[in-house]
Amino acid sequence: MKKIIFILTAILLISCNTESKNVLVAPNGKIYVETGIEDGKPFYLVKLNGNTIIEKSYLGFLFKNNDSFFDDFIIEKINTKSVSEKWYQPWGEELTADNTYNEMTIQLIENSCKKRKMNLVFRLFNDGLGFRYEFPEQENLKNFVIADELTEFALVGNPKAWSIPTNRTNYFENLYKKSYVTSLDTVSTPLTMEVNDSLFLTIHEANLTDYAGLNLTPKQGSSTLKADLTPWSTGEKVFAKTPFVSSWRTIIIAKSAGDLMLSRIMLNLNEPSKIEDTSWIQPGRYIGIWWGMHLGNYTWGQGPKHGATTANTMRYIDFAAKYGFSGVLVEGWNVGWDGDWSTNGHQFNFTKPYPDFDIKKISEYATTKNVKLIGHNETGGAAKNYESQLDSAFKFYNKYGVTTVKTGYVNALLDHKEQHASQYGVRHYRKVIETAAKYKIVIDNHEPMIPTGLQRTYPNLMSQEGVRGQEYDAWSPDGGNPPEHTTIIPFTRGLAGPMDFTPGTFNFSNPAKPETHVQTTLAKQLALSVVIYSPLQMASDMIENYENNPAFEFITSCPTNWAKTVIPAAKIGDFIIVARKDRKNENWFVGGITDENARELNLNLSFLEKDAKYRAKIFKDGKGADYKTNPYPVEIETIEINSNSNIKLNLAAGGGTAIIISKI
Ligand code: NOJ
Numbered sequence: 001m002k003k004i005i006f007i008l009t010a011i012l013l014i015s016c017n018t019e020s021k022n023v024l025v026a027p028n029g030k031i032y033v034e035t036g037i038e039d040g041k042p043f044y045l046v047k048l049n050g051n052t053i054i055e056k057s058y059l060g061f062l063f064k065n066n067d068s069f070f071d072d073f074i075i076e077k078i079n080t081k082s083v084s085e086k087w088y089q090p091w092g093e094e095l096t097a098d099n100t101y102n103e104m105t106i107q108l109i110e111n112s113c114k115k116r117k118m119n120l121v122f123r124l125f126n127d128g129l130g131f132r133y134e135f136p137e138q139e140n141l142k143n144f145v146i147a148d149e150l151t152e153f154a155l156v157g158n159p160k161a162w163s164i165p166t167n168r169t170n171y172f173e174n175l176y177k178k179s180y181v182t183s184l185d186t187v188s189t190p191l192t193m194e195v196n197d198s199l200f201l202t203i204h205e206a207n208l209t210d211y212a213g214l215n216l217t218p219k220q221g222s223s224t225l226k227a228d229l230t231p232w233s234t235g236e237k238v239f240a241k242t243p244f245v246s247s248w249r250t251i252i253i254a255k256s257a258g259d260l261m262l263s264r265i266m267l268n269l270n271e272p273s274k275i276e277d278t279s280w281i282q283p284g285r286y287i288g289i290w291w292g293m294h295l296g297n298y299t300w301g302q303g304p305k306h307g308a309t310t311a312n313t314m315r316y317i318d319f320a321a322k323y324g325f326s327g328v329l330v331e332g333w334n335v336g337w338d339g340d341w342s343t344n345g346h347q348f349n350f351t352k353p354y355p356d357f358d359i360k361k362i363s364e365y366a367t368t369k370n371v372k373l374i375g376h377n378e379t380g381g382a383a384k385n386y387e388s389q390l391d392s393a394f395k396f397y398n399k400y401g402v403t404t405v406k407t408g409y410v411n412a413l414l415d416h417k418e419q420h421a422s423q424y425g426v427r428h429y430r431k432v433i434e435t436a437a438k439y440k441i442v443i444d445n446h447e448p449m450i451p452t453g454l455q456r457t458y459p460n461l462m463s464q465e466g467v468r469g470q471e472y473d474a475w476s477p478d479g480g481n482p483p484e485h486t487t488i489i490p491f492t493r494g495l496a497g498p499m500d501f502t503p504g505t506f507n508f509s510n511p512a513k514p515e516t517h518v519q520t521t522l523a524k525q526l527a528l529s530v531v532i533y534s535p536l537q538m539a540s541d542m543i544e545n546y547e548n549n550p551a552f553e554f555i556t557s558c559p560t561n562w563a564k565t566v567i568p569a570a571k572i573g574d575f576i577i578v579a580r581k582d583r584k585n586e587n588w589f590v591g592g593i594t595d596e597n598a599r600e601l602n603l604n605l606s607f608l609e610k611d612a613k614y615r616a617k618i619f620k621d622g623k624g625a626d627y628k629t630n631p632y633p634v635e636i637e638t639i640e641i642n643s644n645s646n647i648k649l650n651l652a653a654g655g656g657t658a659i660i661i662s663k664i
Contacts, residue, residue: 345380627654
C-alpha cells in the first residue's frame with residue numbers, strides 16, 4: 001500500500017511520570033487518557049475537554065487455574081511516540097485515511113516473585129482511542145491460557161445504547177434494541193451509545209488476530225461494561241504463546257452520530273496492506289441468482305427449480321453486460337446442496353459443479369461479455385472441510401476466471417462445535433483470507449465474526465455480512481426488516497466495516513410468504529445503495545423485476561467506491577443522509593432515508609465545490625408513497641444546484657430519496 005506521507009514527529013506527550021499516574025493527550029489536545037496502578041491493579045480513565053467520559057476502569061486478565069494477572073503490577077518503564085501519516089485506501093469511503101496519534105506504552109512487571117511482564121499500549125487519536133495488551137517474550141510467561149479478560153469501560157451516567165445480544169444471536173443478524181447501558185444483556189460490539197446530544201461513543205475492537213471476539217457485559221447492573229470474550233467450547237477464551245498481543249479495544253468519541261461514521265480509528269489500528277499490488281482487487285456492483293432462492297422460486301439443490309443452470313446463468317450474464325454490472329453471483333452451482341446442507345456441510349465440494357452447470361461454457365461466455373462470474377462457497381459451517389479444499393478450490397476458480405468468492409457459514413457452530421467469533425473461528429476466517437490473497441481471490445464473507453478492520457491488511461476481504469440483511473424481507477417469520485433497522489445499522493454494525501446488506505429489491509412481495517415483504521418504499525431501496533457502504537454490492541432482486549422501471553437508472557449509475565463521504569444529517573433510529581463522491585469523476589451520490597415516520601429533511605449542499613455548477617437528478621417518493629400501503633411510486637426530477645443550494649427531502653413513511661449529482 002502506497003504511503004503518501006509518513007512523518008514521525010516529536011513527542012507531544014505530556015507525561016507526568018509521578019509515582020504511578022501517567023497522562024497522554026490527543027494531538028488536538030481535546031482527549032486525555034490517564035493511566036496508573038492502584039493497589040497493583042492497572043487502570044485508565046478518559047477525559048474530553050476536561051470532563052471525565054470514562055471513569056477509572058481496571059485492566060488485566062485471569063489466566064487458567066485461577067492465576068491472577070491483574071493485581072500485582074508496578075510500572076517498569078514508559079515509552080511514548082507520535083505519528084502522523086496518511087495512507088492510501090485501495091478502496092473505501094475516501095481516498096486516504098489520516099492516521100495521526102500519540103502513543104504511550106506502559107511496561108508493567110509483577111511485583112511478586114513471578115515477575116511476569118505485560119505492556120499496555122494506548123493510542124490517542126483526535127476522535128478517540130485504542131489500547132491493547134502486549135505480552136513480550138519472557139522467561140516466566142511462555143504458553144498461557146486466558147480464562148477471562150477483565151478490561152472495563154466505566155461509563156459516566158447511564159447512556160442509551162443500541163445493541164444485539166451475544167448469546168441469542170444467529171450470525172449477528174438481529175434487530176438492534178435501544179436500552180440504557182445498565183440494563184444491557186451481554187452484547188456484541190460495536191456498541192454505540194448516546195451520552196447526550198453532543199456526545200456519542202462506540203466501543204469496538206480492531207485487528208482481531210488469533211484472539212477471541214469481544215463482547216461486553218454490565219458489571220452487576222452498573223454502567224461499567226466488562227469485556228466478555230467469546231469462549232472455545234471447552235470454556236477457555238484464548239490459547240496464547242509469548243510474544244503475543246490482544247486485539248485493540250477502541251472507543252470512538254464523537255460530537256454527533258454522523259461523526260461516528262467518519263472515524264477511521266479501527267482501520268488505522270490494523271497493519272498496513274500485506275498485498276503490494278492491489279490492482280486485481282476491484283469494487284463493483286453485481287447481480288445474482290439469489291433472491292429467487294430466498295423467495296422459493298428457485299432451489300440451491302438439484303431438481304426442477306434448480307437456479308444455477310447454464311441457461312439461467314447465461315441469461316444473467318447477458319443482463320449484467322447490458323446494464324454494466326461487473327459480475328454475476330451464482331449460488332447452488334456445486335455439489336453439496338441436496339438435503340440438509342447446513343447440517344451436512346462436510347458434503348460440500350467446491351470444485352464439483354452440478355451436471356446442469358457447465359462452468360467451462362459459462363466462464364467462456366462471461367469472458368466474451370466482460371462480466372465476471374462470482375463464486376459461492378457455502379460451507380454449512382464445516383470449516384475443516386473447507387480448509388482441506390481451499391487450495392484446490394481457488395486454483396479451480398483461477399482457471400475459470402472467478403476472481404471473487406462469496407463464502408458462507410450457515411450453522412450456529414463451526415464444525416458443530418465452536419462459535420464463529422471464538423479464537424477457533426478467528427483462525428479459520430484468517431486462513432481463508434490469506435489463502436484467497438495468495439490466489440488473488442476477493443472474499444465476501446457471510447456469517448462471519450464481526451469485522452475489525454482487517455481489510456486494511458488484506459484488502460481482498462472486501463465485504464462481510466454479520467448483519468440482518470435484505471434477505472429477511474423474503475422469508476423472515478417476523479415479516480421482514482422494520483423501516484427503523486436501516487437507520488440504526490450504519491451507526492452500529494456499519495462502524496465495523498463494509499456491510500453486505502444487498503439492497504435494491506424492486507418487487508416487494510413474496511407470494512409464498514404473504515406476511516413477509518420489503519418494508520420500504522422503492523425510493524428508499526435506491527437510497528440504501530449510498531447509505532449502506534459496501535465496495536461490493538449486489539442489486540438484490542431477480543433481473544425480471546428491473547427492466548422498464550425508470551428507477552433502475554439509479555442502481556446502474558451508483559458506484560461502490562468513493563473519494564469522499566459526508567453525513568449531512570443523522571439521528572440514530574430516525575433518519576440519515578449520506579453523500580459520497582465518486583472516485584472516478586466529480587459526481588456525488590446522495591441517499592437519505594427515514595424510519596416508519598414520514599419527515600422533511602434539509603439537505604445542505606455546502607460539501608460541493610464552491611463556484612461549480614451541478615445537475616441533480618432526484619429519485620424521490622412519489623405522491624401518496626408509503627411503505628405500508630403504496631411503496632412503489634417514485635418521482636424523478638432534475639434541477640440545477642450549487643454549493644449554496646439546499647434541497648428539501650420529503651421522505652414518505654419508510655421512504656427515501658436518492659440523488660445523482662453531476663458536475664456540469
Ligand atoms: C445465507 C447468506 O446470507 C445468503 O446470502 C445465502 O444465500 C445463503 N446463506 C445460502 O448460502
